[in-house]
Amino acid sequence: MMETRDAALREMDLSRPAAARIYDSFLGGCHNFGVDRELxxxxxxxxxxxxxxxxENRAFLRRAVEFMLAHDIRQFLDLGSGIPTIGQVHEVARRRTRDFRVxxxxxxxxxxxxxxxxxxxxPNAAIIHADIRDPASVLRASQVRQLLDLSEPVGLLMSAVLHFVPDSDRPAELVEAYRDAVVPGSHLLIAHLTDSYDPAAMRTLADFYAESADPLHARSTSAIEKFLGDFEPIPPGPGLVATWRPEPGPRPAPRYEINYGAMTRKR
Ligand SMILES: C[S@@+](CC[C@H](N)C(=O)[O-])C[C@H]1O[C@@H](n2cnc3c(N)ncnc32)[C@H](O)[C@@H]1O
Structure with a gap:
């Protein structure tokens, strides 16, 4: 198992809710504890x-992975993956092909x-205990080198993770390091909480997460778009994630306009 220094420093903490388990609880999963469900x-x-x-966020991830599979992306690096259950990348990929790696x-x-x-x-999926703020260690990890071929296009997934990285940890630089590590034709998905549309709801959410082991740092839509660098947005472009190529049929508008994101491709 590869561990970066920062990941090793994050200790197991059952006394406070954690982002992955709160998320799992809202998705109806069973990998959460009383503290998470209570929050x-x-x-x-x-x-x-x-x-x-x-x-809504998990559905965007699913649609984006399906889009990438339809465009011949067969390998994925899922940064800040959470617990890989309830519609995670390998489950989505397996429905289409056995030829994938995650x-x-x-x-x-x-x-x-x-x-x-x-x-x-x-056999085609693995999880590593590492901190995405250390791109060099992540990209050098043995599982990454064994399962992924970085000379071929990759799907980089940064879904609901960058808002756990404060500005002091230079999120723009770390995203750039991942963008630079992949070849043209690679795709980058970013989903990120924003306070640009509904700052009151976003503040309430951030206040709750301040009690957890994973405080939130929502950003403006323009700050989030800067993470995309010169990657080409895939139509309809950056926006509320619910509006990116939704499934056909009627659906209610998002109650809280806080999930912003984009799918992009390296030229
Ligand atoms: C809200 S979950 C998102 C799960 C999944 N990406 C999705 O969108 O469905 C965020 C995950 O990012 C992880 N995380 C937060 N900061 C991280 C960091 N610096 N390095 C690696 N993982 C991190 C958390 O532990 C959590 O599992």
């Missing part, structure tokens, strides 16, 4: 319908521990 329930009381925002990366020890058994029957 999720209070959050749902203060922001009724907030569960939809979590589902490396999940997370710095939360329990998330990694819960994920490993879920992946034992999946």
């Amino acid at each position: 999720a329930e209070r959050l749902e009381t203060d922001l009724p319908g907030i569960a939809d925002s979590y589902q 490396v999940y990366v997370d710095n939360e020890p329990l998330t990694v521990a819960h994920s490993r058994p879920l992946l034992t029957r999946e």
Whole structure:
């Protein structure tokens, strides 16, 4: 198992809710504890319908992975993957092909521990315990080198993770390092919480996460777009994630306009 220095420093903490497990609780998964569910329930009381925002984000990830598979992307690096259950990348890929490879990366020890058994029957997927803020270590990890071929296009997934990286940790530089590591034809998905549309809801959400092991740093839509660098946006371009190539059919508008994102391709 590869561990970057920062990932090793993040200790197992069952006394506080953690982002991966709060998310799992809202997705209806079973990899969460009382502290996580208790925060999720209070959050749902203060922001009724907030569960939809979590589902919306995971649905964007699913549509984006399906898009990439349809465009011949067969290998994925999922940075800040959470627990790979309920519609994660390898499940989406497996529905289309056996020819795929996924490396999940997370710095939360329990998330990694819960994920490993879920992946034992999946020879083409692995999870590493590492910190995305250390791109060199992530990209050098043995599982990345064994499973991914960086001379071929890769799908880079940064879904609901960069808002856990404060400005002091220079998120723009770390995203640039990943963008630089992949060849043209690679894709980059970013989904990120924004305070540009509904600052009151975003503040309430951030106040709750301040109690957790993963405080939130929402950003403006223009700050999020800067993470895309010179990658080409895939139409309809950056926007609320629910508006990116939604499934056909009627659906209610997002209750909270906080999930911003884009799918892009390296020219
Ligand atoms: C909200 S979950 C998102 C899960 C998944 N990417 C999705 O969008 O469905 C965020 C995950 O990022 C992880 N995370 C936060 N900061 C990280 C860091 N610096 N390095 C690696 N993982 C991180 C958390 O532990 C958590 O599992």
